[in-house]
Amino acid sequence: MENELLLTLVICRLIILIPGLPIDPMDLLGVDGKLSVDPNNVEPASLDFGLLTRSQPLAVFHPNSAQDVAQLVKAAYTSNRWLPVSARGHGHSIKGQAQTKNGVVIQMSRSKEVGMLDSVRKYPPQPRVWSRERYMDVWGGELWIDVLNSSLEYGLAPKSWTDYLYLSVGGTLSNAGISGQTFNHGPQISNVHELDVVIGKGELLTCSENQNPELFHAVLGGLGQFGIITRARISLEPAPQRVRWIRVLYSDFSAFTGDQEHLISLHAQPGCQKFDYVEGFVIVDEGLVNNWRSSFFSPPNPVKISSFVATGGVLYCLEIAKNYHETTAETIDQEVESLLKKLNFISTSVFATDLLYMDFLDRVHKSELNLRSKGLWEVPHPWLNLFIPKSKIAEFDKGVFKGILGNRTSGPILIYPMNKDKWEQRSSVMMPDEGVFYLVAFLRSVSDNGEETQSLEYLTDQNRQILRYCDEAGINVKQYLPHYTMQQEWMDHFGSKWDWFCEMKREFDPKHILATGQQIFTPNLSSSSNMAS
Ligand SMILES: Cc1cc2nc3c(=O)[nH]c(=O)nc-3n(C[C@H](O)[C@H](O)[C@H](O)COP(=O)(O)OP(=O)(O)OC[C@H]3O[C@@H](n4cnc5c(N)ncnc54)[C@H](O)[C@@H]3O)c2cc1C
Ligand SMILES: *[C@@H]1O[C@H](CO)[C@@H](O)[C@H](O)[C@H]1NC(C)=O
Ligand SMILES: *[C@@H]1O[C@H](CO)[C@@H](O)[C@H](O)[C@H]1NC(C)=O
Ligand SMILES: *[C@@H]1O[C@H](CO)[C@@H](O)[C@H](O)[C@H]1NC(C)=O
Numbered sequence: 357m358e359n360e361l362l363l364t365l366v367i368c369r370l371i372i373l374i375p376g377l378p379i380d381p382m383d384l385l386g387v388d389g390k391l392s393v394d395p396n397n398v399e400p401a402s403l404d405f406g407l408l409t410r411s412q413p414l415a416v417f418h419p420n421s422a423q424d425v426a427q428l429v430k431a432a433y434t435s436n437r438w439l440p441v442s443a444r445g446h447g448h449s450i451k452g453q454a455q456t457k458n459g460v461v462i463q464m465s466r467s468k469e470v471g472m473l474d475s476v477r478k479y480p481p482q483p484r485v486w487s488r489e490r491y492m493d494v495w496g497g498e499l500w501i502d503v504l505n506s507s508l509e510y511g512l513a514p515k516s517w518t519d520y521l522y523l524s525v526g527g528t529l530s531n532a533g534i535s536g537q538t539f540n541h542g543p544q545i546s547n548v549h550e551l552d553v554v555i556g557k558g559e560l561l562t563c564s565e566n567q568n569p570e571l572f573h574a575v576l577g578g579l580g581q582f583g584i585i586t587r588a589r590i591s592l593e594p595a596p597q598r599v600r601w602i603r604v605l606y607s608d609f610s611a612f613t614g615d616q617e618h619l620i621s622l623h624a625q626p627g628c629q630k631f632d633y634v635e636g637f638v639i640v641d642e643g644l645v646n647n648w649r650s651s652f653f654s655p656p657n658p659v660k661i662s663s664f665v666a667t668g669g670v671l672y673c674l675e676i677a678k679n680y681h682e683t684t685a686e687t688i689d690q691e692v693e694s695l696l697k698k699l700n701f702i703s704t705s706v707f708a709t710d711l712l713y714m715d716f717l718d719r720v721h722k723s724e725l726n727l728r729s730k731g732l733w734e735v736p737h738p739w740l741n742l743f744i745p746k747s748k749i750a751e752f753d754k755g756v757f758k759g760i761l762g763n764r765t766s767g768p769i770l771i772y773p774m775n776k777d778k779w780e781q782r783s784s785v786m787m788p789d790e791g792v793f794y795l796v797a798f799l800r801s802v803s804d805n806g807e808e809t810q811s812l813e814y815l816t817d818q819n820r821q822i823l824r825y826c827d828e829a830g831i832n833v834k835q836y837l838p839h840y841t842m843q844q845e846w847m848d849h850f851g852s853k854w855d856w857f858c859e860m861k862r863e864f865d866p867k868h869i870l871a872t873g874q875q876i877f878t879p880n881l882s883s884s885s886n887m888a889s
Contacts, residue, residue: 368650371667390418391428391460401461401516406450407736409811411457411494411873413442418463420478422552422560422586425462428457429584430558432460438879440872445497445524445583449838450739453579455529455873462584464497465524478709481587485510490592491549496526496585503590504717513595513713516541519635519770526585530786530871532577534795535776536633536677539620542778545785547591556865558689560586572836574860577785579838580871581857582592582864596632596679599716600692602708604674609753612636612672616773617746617792618698619676623775629691632676638757638769640670657676670757672771674701679713736802736812740819741836745788746773746798748831752796755825767800784857786834786849795836798822 392398397416419425425443440459447454454460466479480495483506490512494503500514501521507513518528528541529551533544541547550564553575561583563572570661574582606612622630678695680688696706727733744752757769773794776787787793798819803810826833840846847854861868861877868877 359752391415392418396469396793397463400447401444402455403447404452405448405737406452406739407734408450408738408763409452410454411455411456413456413459413461416461416463420480422554425586426552426558426560428460428462429554429869430557431555433531433556433558433867434543438867438869438881439881440869441584442492442871442873443496443526443580445527446522448523448527449873450737452873453837453871455837457872458870459872465493466495466497466502466527466586483507485512485592487512491589492585492592493589494525496524496552497742498525498526499523500525501718501721505785507592508595508714511595512592514544514547514590515630516544516547516595518544518749520723520724521718522721525588525590529576529585530578530580534780534836536635536675536772538774538778538779539634539772540623540630540632542780543774543785545606545783546778546780548576548588549591550587550589551575551585552587553585555583556846556867556870560879564589570860571864573780573782574784574864576780576783578860579784579874579876581784581874581876582664582860585869596713597681598685598710599633599677599679599713600688600710601677602675602692602696604676604696604699604707605705606674607669608673609670609672609757610702610750611792612674613773615674615699615701620773620775620792623778629695631676631695632679632854633675635770635772637673637675638670638765638771640672640757640761640763640769641765642774660793670753674699676808679715724814732801732803738812738815738819739837740798740800740803740822741797742822742826743786743788743836744826745790745832746792746794747790748829749773749794751829752826752831756796756822759822760825762809763796764807765800766803766810766815766858767798770797772797784853784860786838786851786853788832788834790855797836813844841875841878843878 393415398413401416402412417428419428429441432441441462442454442459443462443464446456446465450465455842466880480497483492483494483498483503483508485492485508490514492503492507494506499522500518503520504513516537517532519535519874522660528544529548550562551572552560552562553571554560555571561568561571563569563575571582577586589623606615615636616636619631619634622628678688678692678777724733771794773792776791776793779785779787800812802812802815817836823833835849836847840849850857866880868880
């Protein structure tokens, strides 16, 4: 009988029948979004940026409002069969975190669904800027590029970013959202005043430090486990106009990390001159062949990286930026120079460029377009992102950058430190137990060019070796954008927060229907009567 359950939706004069979808059609008759089973909608929702896993949902839902999301989740929650529901932002996960098998994917970003006339399509609420209060309200599926665009109209901008802006607000807030500003402003989850969240029971709740604080903290970095973010209130600052963007090189790792740690310590000294952005990357590949940011080094900065290092050596590039206003353009040279004076890089290796703030923030998109044009964007991405305690970073360098990696990386390797006191300890995100910790990001792309070192097997195995090395060397890393498949591994990941995490799950998503692609919880079937089939 169950397979004959039909969902009937009358929307835009279309009637869609979905065999096997266990929702009472009456529950959804008022839903104003659109549920689609068109393969042109279902296929993209079955995949993500990683291109490593594939799970096909029964249908894709395009909501126009938080109420739409609430109604769909409510219908799934009250369904007499277990029906998973996953929010999908921009699908830029690596390992199927936004996918769901035999459930419904809620497509949160504004992407156009197929087969819908523009004249009848409604869209989620547009960003709304509160200039005086210096914050803005945005739809949970909004992409950061659009958030930036809207805020700039008011001369304002969010403070904390990711390197790449074609990610959704709900997606990055479910992880942390980090970049070169994090040492100073904290991750994106530290720059949110308030959220609207549809919890796993289908209720729409507003939460903040003062209102439903447990839900607020659980959702931030919560890997989509407790609710679907439909609105975020994001903190703003006056937008800088221009950016001086600088790269300098090191062959000595301790000089490199010493300088990075010095630069991020300046946040604690109010009024003191500092860079606004501190990142860095590791160069083991001759000529940055695979580095998608290599365009920085092309003319007017022609340079042969190899002239700075003996063959087979490892180089480290510190990347820093200072924001400024055209009104202070006269002093920027001086300020940058006095900051650089205190650093210990290879003195002949200063590369500087100057650009609009918007172009700086959107820099990775240029590389995306370049890679796309060569067919190198839509390829498998076996990425590995680790938080590493400061006390172990030198050991990690010896064992991994100068050891396991060899001389090919198949993509950029980012490395930069952050201050833990800028992170909310009560959120769901896990960090190492030290006041300063590093992000090390292995952003690999698989290539079918026949080189063994760029094959999926080789790169996946290398990721495993790196994790095993950390384990054996007693380096207590935490995965960022974590991926585990066994509950024991999740328990280890969350450590002493695990019990609290489970308690929040019981409270906000008791049937375990949300974000099942994270593979943290198994279905809670205890309240269903007819599970036997
Ligand atoms: C090219 C590239 C560059 C990146 N750069 C950075 C970077 O600089 N810094 C950084 O921190 N991260 C970075 N990331 C990682 C990125 O932040 C995460 O992959 C993030 O999850 C992607 O956002 P998304 O909107 O595509 O999420 P999705 O992949 O769609 O979803 C991720 C998870 O969040 C859940 N989710 C999605 N929307 C919501 C919502 N509204 N409410 C609740 N849960 C939701 C999903 O169910 C899923 O579990 C990068 C990723 C890529 C591909
Ligand atoms: C924002 O985007 C719109 C539409 O693409 C464009 O016309 C406008 O100039 C952009 N605003 C800014 C500040 O870039
Ligand atoms: C890279 O490493 C491989 C295997 O260790 C070695 O054969 C090769 O010579 C190295 N290439 C360079 C340029 O160092
Ligand atoms: C499973 O669901 C039942 C009924 O909704 C609930 O009482 C119970 O607490 C849930 N268990 C967990 C572990 O969430």
